[in-house]
Amino acid sequence: MKQKTAIVTGSSGLIGSQTVKFLIEKGYYVVGIDNDMRSYFFGKDASTKHSESSMKQEYGDMFNPLNIDIRDYESLELVFKGLTSTESNMFGKAASEEYDLDMIVHTAAQPSHDWAAKEPLTDFSVNAIGTMNLLELTRLYVPKSSFVFTSTNKVYGDTPNRLNIIELETRYEAVSNLKQIPLEVDETMSIDHTKHSIFGASKVAADVMVQEYGRYFGMNTVVFRGGCLTGPNHQGAELHGFLAYLIKCIVTNRHYNVFGYKGKQVRDNIHSWDLVNMFWHYHQNPIPGAVYNAGGGRDNSTSILEAIDSVNQILSEKDPSHTPWNDYTILDDNRIGDHIWYISDLTKFKNDYPEWPGITVSLEETIKQMVEFEISKLPVESVA
Numbered sequence: 487m488k489q490k491t492a493i494v495t496g497s498s499g500l501i502g503s504q505t506v507k508f509l510i511e512k513g514y515y516v517v518g519i520d521n522d523m524r525s526y527f528f529g530k531d532a533s534t535k536h537s538e539s540s541m542k543q544e545y546g547d548m549f550n551p552l553n554i555d556i557r558d559y560e561s562l563e564l565v566f567k568g569l570t571s572t573e574s575n576m577f578g579k580a581a582s583e584e585y586d587l588d589m590i591v592h593t594a595a596q597p598s599h600d601w602a603a604k605e606p607l608t609d610f611s612v613n614a615i616g617t618m619n620l621l622e623l624t625r626l627y628v629p630k631s632s633f634v635f636t637s638t639n640k641v642y643g644d645t646p647n648r649l650n651i652i653e654l655e656t657r658y659e660a661v662s663n664l665k666q667i668p669l670e671v672d673e674t675m676s677i678d679h680t681k682h683s684i685f686g687a688s689k690v691a692a693d694v695m696v697q698e699y700g701r702y703f704g705m706n707t708v709v710f711r712g713g714c715l716t717g718p719n720h721q722g723a724e725l726h727g728f729l730a731y732l733i734k735c736i737v738t739n740r741h742y743n744v745f746g747y748k749g750k751q752v753r754d755n756i757h758s759w760d761l762v763n764m765f766w767h768y769h770q771n772p773i774p775g776a777v778y779n780a781g782g783g784r785d786n787s788t789s790i791l792e793a794i795d796s797v798n799q800i801l802s803e804k805d806p807s808h809t810p811w812n813d814y815t816i817l818d819d820n821r822i823g824d825h826i827w828y829i830s831d832l833t834k835f836k837n838d839y840p841e842w843p844g845i846t847v848s849l850e851e852t853i854k855q856m857v858e859f860e861i862s863k864l865p866v867e868s869v870a
């Protein structure tokens with residue numbers, strides 16, 4: 487029997503590394519593609535290189551990480567060609583006899599609004615052209631495989647800010663106009679006539695192309711529009727990964743800047759495992775060109791002020807002498823195009839994939855894991 491095989495781009499990042507782990511546990515051989523461009527975007531503190539080495543150590547021959555830039559079509563083609571070829575190449579003598587490449591999970595990206603505006607061409611080339619390269623190679627070499635793309639809720643631009651938003655004590659809330667019922671965002675929200683940010687627009691280009699390869703070519707492509715994706719393996723940076731960066735600041739006692747909205751902006755947070763489990767359920771029964779919102783939903787939503795409280799509480803439970811951290815400044819200006827409030831509606835995915843168990847990792851549990859992860863990185867003397 488051939489070895490089930492997947493290509494995972496961004497394999498050292500938060501979602502990519504969780505995908506590698508998940509698929510290897512399912513018996514897959516995983517070819518990872520990551521050039522540690524995260525350290526170019528956000529500095530060496532945000533590098534994902536160490537995650538690659540620890541996975542290599544843990545998974546041995548089942549994980550084959552390659553340092554390739556997804557903008558480099560020729561190098562990517564060597565991988566697709568190699569895994570499906572009858573001729574001798576870097577994957578062995580007759581890879582096509584050995585490997586059954588049936589899943590491409592594309593998570594590599596430039597993921598930040600603010601960074602994108604610094605270098606729009608780089609942002610577009612990574613997010614849009616990189617995705618195009620992978621789609622086209624999938625069509626040419628393994629058109630029957632699943633192609634999973636991690637898009638973003640920023641494809642809706644600032645349209646969610648035009649909902650009926652009310653201010654509560656610690657958070658904003660979007661409610662229906664008449665009955666004031668709390669809302670969630672589903673996939674019918676328009677992605678047109680809105681301010682996306684440069685990042686949001688490059689992701690729209692990729693998102694629409696992934697859908698088109700499903701609709702036009704009939705391929706098993708799927709778009710997951712993420713809310714906040716979190717988990718212990720997130721290398722938080724000020725410009726990306728709010729919860730991871732906030733926790734890093736609190737645990738290491740650093741200053742944190744809140745960009746506008748009084749710290750009451752709301753995000754829904756999905757643990758990387760729950761998201762990758764969505765990918766897996768899609769792969770069992772793929773629907774061409776599907777689009778799903780994928781966040782933590784209402785139960786896993788938090789404002790920044792509430793998140794600070796939760797982290798302080800968890801640290802106090804661990805160490806009753808913990809002095810609550812409050813070293814933050816709430817700036818007047820919000821990030822351009824940033825959401826005031828966003829909570830994903832997961833109904834469409836639940837209806838299409840009733841076997842998916844739903845969100846299994848609570849926000850509290852996720853924060854606990856992230857706190858432990860940050861503590862584990864502290865120098866030994868500061869933990870003692």
Ligand SMILES: NC(=O)c1ccc[n+]([C@@H]2O[C@H](COP(=O)([O-])OP(=O)(O)OC[C@H]3O[C@@H](n4cnc5c(N)ncnc54)[C@H](O)[C@@H]3O)[C@@H](O)[C@H]2O)c1
Nearest residue numbers: 496499500501520521522523524555556594595636712715
């Ligand atoms: N984390 C979030 O809150 C969030 C929210 C919505 C959507 N998303 C999307 O989910 C996906 C995964 O996000 P993440 O948080 O895991 O990001 P991440 O930054 O942790 O991981 C992305 C990985 O891709 C690699 N990479 C970047 N450019 C590359 C290139 N040109 N070639 C090869 N590798 C490259 C990086 O080095 C990094 O290891 C991205 O598409 C992102 O836009 C993330």
